[in-house]
Amino acid sequence: MPLILRITTVPISLHLLLKGQFHHMRNCGFEVVTMSADGKEVGDIIKDGVRHIAIPFTRKVTPFQDLKCLWRLILEIKKLRPDIVHTHTPKAGLLGMLASWICDVPVRMHTVAGLPLMESSGLKRKVLEISERVTYACAHKIYPNSFGLKKFIQDHFHVPDKKIKIIGKGSSNGIDTVFFDRSPQLEIRAREIRQQHKISLNDFVFSFVGRIVRDKGIVELIEAFQKVSEDFASLHPGKKAFLLLVGPFEHDLDPLPQHIYDCAMDDKHIILAGFQQDIRPWLIASDVFVFPSYREGFPNVVMQSSLLKVPCIVSDINGCNEIVQQNKTGVIVPSKDVGALVKAMKELVVDDVKRQNFGQLARDFVAANFKREIIWEELKKEYEATLKLKASKRRE
DSSP states (O other): OOEEEEEOSSHHIIIIITTTHHHHHHHTTOEEEEEEOOOTTHHHHHTTTOEEEEOOOOSSOOHHHHHHHHHHHHHHHHHHOOSEEEEESHHHHHHHHHHHHHTTOSEEEEEEOOOGGGGOOHHHHHHHHHHHHHHHHHOSEEEESSHHHHHHHHHHHOOOGGGBOOSTTSOSSOBOTTTSSOOHHHHHHHHHHHHHTTOOTTSEEEEEESOBSGGGTHHHHHHHHHHHHHHHHHHSTTOOEEEEEESOBOTTTSOOOHHHHHHHHHOTTEEEOOOOSOOHHHHHTOSEEEEOOSOOSSOHHHHHHHHTTOOEEEESSTTHHHHSOBTTTEEEEOTTOHHHHHHHHHHHHHOHHHHHHHHHHHHHHHHHHOBHHHHHHHHHHHHHHHHHHHHHHHHO
16 A cells, blocks of 8 residues: 655644545555644544654744754654655645655655745745755655646746646645535524624625735735725715634734734724634625735635635735636736725625626636545546656666
């Protein structure tokens, strides 16, 4: 039975971003072992029937700790002797691919689901570029999870065509079309959320789900919302606009400017929901989902919102512009453009029919193209084909 070792920096990536995939691969005849830093999600990962090994990765640049983790990885890989090592996230990719190369693992794969260097500059960007180059050099195959990301990697790192590939039509794991479907129970919970926050049926709600950080476009979102909110109140007396921000702040890694943070805390029409285990009712509680991120791989939350028939406004970046079809299933606006964001938000506020049409067509498109079983099957075929190719080359 071939052994696959899957490595991410933190366990939440294994649990949420690759959920269900390990169980599927086990059913297809693979043994799966996972690795990441320790965390509360490890218990959920083990429930999928896989063994988990904790390696103390950090998400920051920590050279001495990284060297310790590299040594641990080498020792664990030598013991496991996996047929395939498949890494995700920048830190796990760098250390996992390097350790696998040192240990001469037969198949070395790395999935790219976003590049922090896109929004970096100076010394930090150079360090991140070197890390990516080492990762790509050690890997046999590179799997960007969007076509825009593939083009960026080819343009900036000159990875040859035979080494880089998209699984299916994009995404790292696809989407659970059954779980992300409206139900009477979810509708009731959504109404309760609106009631809890004193949002009436006639009020208009925008939502955002993700980390509340600068890179996700929160500065532009809050500035745009305040302008839309002012106009909405004057045009619709007695009605209010609200913004649901669902997700955690990251004050240490990517803090918001102080004035934007103060606005988020002080504006009574901005609701800070924090991290939510189940985001479905929060999305359904909103009329429009807004995702003005600066960089992404293939954002799950845009697919999730689409499946729940909540129309999306997204920035024109890779991943987002592959999930949303302009003026057919949603609206795409230039990144970091507050004016364009305001215009799109106002457009969907006033056009009930357009919102309804966008929502239905968005669900149809995402369900047809990014269903998770499609991605799993394509990935399984990739594992099998790559193992077969490596075995034939070794016989030669």
